[in-house]
Amino acid sequence: MTTYPNTKNTMELIKQLVSIPSPSGNTNTIISFVEDYLKETGYDMYRNRKGGLILTIPGEDDSRHRMLTAHVDTLGAMVKDIKADGRLKLSMIGGFRWNAVEGEYCTIETSSGKTFSGTILMHQTSVHVYKDAGDAKRDDVNIEVRIDEKVSNAAGVRELGIEVGDFISFDPRAEITESGYIKSRHLDDKASVGMLLQLIKKVKEDNITLPYTTHFLISNNEEIGYGGNSNITPETVEYLAVDMGALGDGQSSDEYTVSICAKDSSGPYHLGLRQHLVNLAKQNEIEYKVDIYPYYGSDASAAIRAGHDIVHGLIGAGIDSSHAYERTHESSLYHTEKLLYHYVQSSMAE
Numbered sequence: 001m002t003t004y005p006n007t008k009n010t011m012e013l014i015k016q017l018v019s020i021p022s023p024s025g026n027t028n029t030i031i032s033f034v035e036d037y038l039k040e041t042g043y044d045m046y047r048n049r050k051g052g053l054i055l056t057i058p059g060e061d062d063s064r065h066r067m068l069t070a071h072v073d074t075l076g077a078m079v080k081d082i083k084a085d086g087r088l089k090l091s092m093i094g095g096f097r098w099n100a101v102e103g104e105y106c107t108i109e110t111s112s113g114k115t116f117s118g119t120i121l122m123h124q125t126s127v128h129v130y131k132d133a134g135d136a137k138r139d140d141v142n143i144e145v146r147i148d149e150k151v152s153n154a155a156g157v158r159e160l161g162i163e164v165g166d167f168i169s170f171d172p173r174a175e176i177t178e179s180g181y182i183k184s185r186h187l188d189d190k191a192s193v194g195m196l197l198q199l200i201k202k203v204k205e206d207n208i209t210l211p212y213t214t215h216f217l218i219s220n221n222e223e224i225g226y227g228g229n230s231n232i233t234p235e236t237v238e239y240l241a242v243d244m245g246a247l248g249d250g251q252s253s254d255e256y257t258v259s260i261c262a263k264d265s266s267g268p269y270h271l272g273l274r275q276h277l278v279n280l281a282k283q284n285e286i287e288y289k290v291d292i293y294p295y296y297g298s299d300a301s302a303a304i305r306a307g308h309d310i311v312h313g314l315i316g317a318g319i320d321s322s323h324a325y326e327r328t329h330e331s332s333l334y335h336t337e338k339l340l341y342h343y344v345q346s347s348m349a350e
Contacts, residue, residue, distance in 0.1 A: 004202050005195075005337035007330045011182050014174075014194040018186040021107055021169035023076020023093050027051055027220040030072045034218050037197055041204040048231045053218040057203060059210040064348065065235040067215040067310075068340070069299045070192035070242045071222035074185070075323060077168040079108070080140070082154040088118070088145040090168060094223035098138040100324040104185075105171035106145060110161040118145040120170075173325070181255075183327040187319050191328060192242040193218060195317075195337050199344065210344055212237075219299055228299025229306035236310055237348060238273060241300035242340065244316040245332075246293045253318040256331040257287040258339050261314035264293040266301035273313040276349035280342045287335050289318070311349060315339060 022030035031053050038045060038055060045055045059065075075094035082088060088108070101120050108116045123142045124130035136142050145168065151157050174184035182191075196216055203210065215236070219227030222243075232239065245251075245259020253259035260277050261269055274290070281288040300312040317332040 004341065005198065005334055007334045007337065010194050010198050010333055010337065011176050011330060013197065014182060014187070014191050015176060015184070017072070017190040017194055018172040018174045018184045021109070022072050022074055022220075023167055023169050024073040024221055024223045025093065026109065026167045027073050031218065031220060034072065034193070034197065038200060041200060043200070043204070050221055050227070050230065052220045052227065052231070054231055055200065055216045057200070057210055057214045057216075059213040061211060062213045063235060064237045065213045065215060065233050066238045066240070066344070067217060067232060067236050068196060068240045068242060068344070069217040069219050069228040070196050071189045071219040071227050071299060072193050073220045073223050073227065074169075074190070075223055076170065079162065079164050079166045079168065081164065082157050082162065083144065084154055086147065086151040086153050086157050088147065088157070088162070090140060090143060090145065092140070094323070096323040098140070098143045101170055102138060102143065107169045107171070108145065108147065108162055109167045109169070111163065111166060112161055114161055116160065116162065117148045121146055180330040181327055182330070183325065185325060187326040187328060188244050188322055189222065191317055191319070191333065192244070195333065195340060196242060198337065199340050202341065203344070208345065211347065214344055222299050225297065226302055229302040229308070232303060232308050232310065236308075239300055239303055239308070239310040239312045240273075240343070241298040241312070241314045242316055243298050243314060244322060245289070245291055245318040246296055246322050247318055247320045252289040252291040254289065254332075255318045255320055255327065255329040257289050257318060258332065258335040259316055259318050260288055260290050262290050262292055264296040264298065264301060264314070266297050266304065269300070269313050270311045270349070273311050273349040276346070277313060277315060277339065277343065280346060281339055284338060284342050286339050286342075287331075288339070
C-alpha cells in the first residue's frame with residue numbers, strides 16, 4: 001500500500017496543473033491532461049457537453065450515489081479591443097480586481113492556437129511620463145496588455161493573428177518553498193483538482209471498495225457560475241464541492257487546516273453533512289476550521305440553485321489572497337486530503 005496522503009507529490013502535481021493555461025471557456029487542454037492522468041485507473045470516464053470530465057467508481061450501494069467536484073477553470077481575460085497603438089484592451093473572465101493582475105506576465109492564445117507573451121500594465125505606468133501613474137483608476141479603461149512583438153498599431157497586431165475574443169491567461173509563477181508553502185495563481189481550484197486526482201488513484205491502487213457509487217466531476221465553468229450544476233445522477237444524495245477556504249479579517253480558516261464551510265453567499269450548507277464532516281475530522285485527528293464565506297459561491301450552491309434534490313457541502317484547503325497571487329501550506333493540503341479519504345469511505349450523513 002502506498003503512503004497516503006503524500007502531500008509532497010500532491011504539491012508537485014498541483015504545480016503541473018497550474019502551469020497549464022485554462023481560463024473559463026478554454027479548458028480542453030487541461031481536461032485532456034486530467035483524462036490522460038486518470039486513464040490508467042480503468043474507471044469509466046466521459047466528457048459532458050460543457051467540456052467537464054466525469055469519472056465514476058462503482059460502490060457497494062448503487063441505489064444511493066455521492067458526487068465530489070473540483071474545477072480546473074481559472075480566472076483570465078479575453079481581448080476586448082485592439083488599440084490604435086497596438087496594445088490590447090481586456091474583458092474579465094471571472095471575478096477579480098484589475099489591481100490583482102497589474103504587472104503580471106500573460107499569454108495571448110489566438111483562435112488558431114498560436115500563442116504570444118505579454119504583460120498586463122496600466123496605460124499610465126511610467127512615472128516619468130504620467131503624473132497620475134499611482135492614482136489613475138485600475139479599470140478596463142486603463143489596464144492593457146503590452147505584447148512582446150514588434151507592433152505599434154492595430155494592423156500589426158492583426159497580422160499576428162490576434163483578434164477580439166482571443167483568450168488571455170495569467171502566468172501562475174508557481175513555487176514550492178522549503179518551508180512547505182506552495183504559492184501560485186490558480187490554486188483556486190487546481191489545488192483541489194490535484195487532491196481529487198490523488199484520491200482516485202489511491203482508491204484504485206489499494207483496491208478500496210467504496211460504500212456508495214461515487215462520481216468525480218472535474219468541472220470547467222465554476223468561475224463563471226455554472227460548472228457543476230448538471231450531469232448529477234438522480235441517485236445522487238450527497239454532493240461535496242472541494243474548493244477553498246477564503247482567508248482574511250474575520251475568517252476562521254487558515255493555511256494549515258482544512259476549511260469546512262457552514263455558509264456562503266448562497267446561504268447555509270446542509271447541517272447534517274457539515275456535522276458529519278466535522279465528526280470525521282475529530283475521529284481521525286484532522287485539523288479543521290468551520291467558516292463562513294461572505295462573497296463566495298461554489299459548484300455545490302450552483303447545483304442547489306439549478307434545482308437538484310441533494311445534500312450539499314463544501315470543504316477545501318485554506319487559500320490566502322484568493323483570486324490574486326494565492327498561497328497555501330502543505331499542512332492544509334494534508335488535512336484536506338485526509339478528510340476526503342475518510343469521507344468517501346464513510347456512511348452517508350444522517
